[in-house]
Amino acid sequence: MAAATATNDRLWQNIRAEAQRVCESDPVFSKSLADAVLAHDSFAAALADLIGRRLGGNAAGQARFTAFSIDAFRGAPELIEAAGRDLQAIVLRDPAVAGLLLPLLHFKGYVALQAWRVSHRLWRHDQRDAALLFQNEAANVLQVSIHPAASIGSSVYLDHATGIVIGANVLIGDDVTILQNVSIGRGSELPTRSPRIGRGVFIGAGATILGDIRIGDFARIGADTVVTSDVPGGCTAVGNPARLTNCPAPASAA
Secondary structure (H helix, E strand, O other): OHHHHHHHHHHHHHHHHHHHHHHHHOHHHHHHHHHHHHOOOOHHHHHHHHHHHHHOOOHHHHHHHHHHHHHHHHHOOHHHHHHHHHHHHHHHHOOOOOOOHHHHHHOHHHHHHHHHHHHHHHHHOOOHHHHHHHHHHHHHHHOEEEOOOOEEOOOOEEOOOOOEEEOOOOEEOOOOEEOOOOEEEOOOOOOOOOOEEOOOOEEOOOOEEEOOOEEOOOOEEOOOOEEOOOEOOOOEEEOOOOEEEOOOOOOOOO
16 A cells, blocks of 8 residues: 555656646646646545546536545545556557646546546445436546446556446456447346456457457457457457457467
8 A cells, every 4th residue: 555655646746747847838728737736735636626627517516526536535545546557558558648647637538437436436335326426427528438337447548538338337457448439338138247358458449349248358359349259368359240360379288
């Protein structure tokens, strides 16, 4: 826990340093940056304020979403640890991003994911109405709908993010990248389970993943692919219906 706290403190100091440099070079944006970043004493406070600003339609709504977020971060510091890893994942995977400040303030997929983290904690603590309020407002304002009962790891990147829908009980591992207009959820059969997405999976724009299936670690799902059966780890799935390609060669017998 101490190591994670130190890491988040360094992350926050790096974000503040970026904001200071921008303020010095671009006075036009200095006021908004001061309010969004420099006025806060921690990453958790700045992130809670950001969620409130993005989801709340008025001052009362902003205060309500901010308060829920602050309470969640205080009660579960691991949410802030995951938020830090999500932010760093964007910088690592997106060659167009050179620093932490841009995705923090302007990438709606990032704030939608952090709002989901708050809603998931609310859901698990039987605050179901509040959890669904977060989902509804994120869907309305950010065009990202993630059910509070889903489970998502860390270092996750929702790239562009518009039109992403993730249903209840979907499981998503660490280091996953999801592009815009992706749907992940239950199939039409009843009873049913939701998809399980492994670690390091890449899901291209417009892909649909449905049903009681597993996407193995480091698999890749091509754009507009429709997946309704398992994809082994390391394979690429393309087309409608999905077909497998570029699968790792089986290990040779000893």
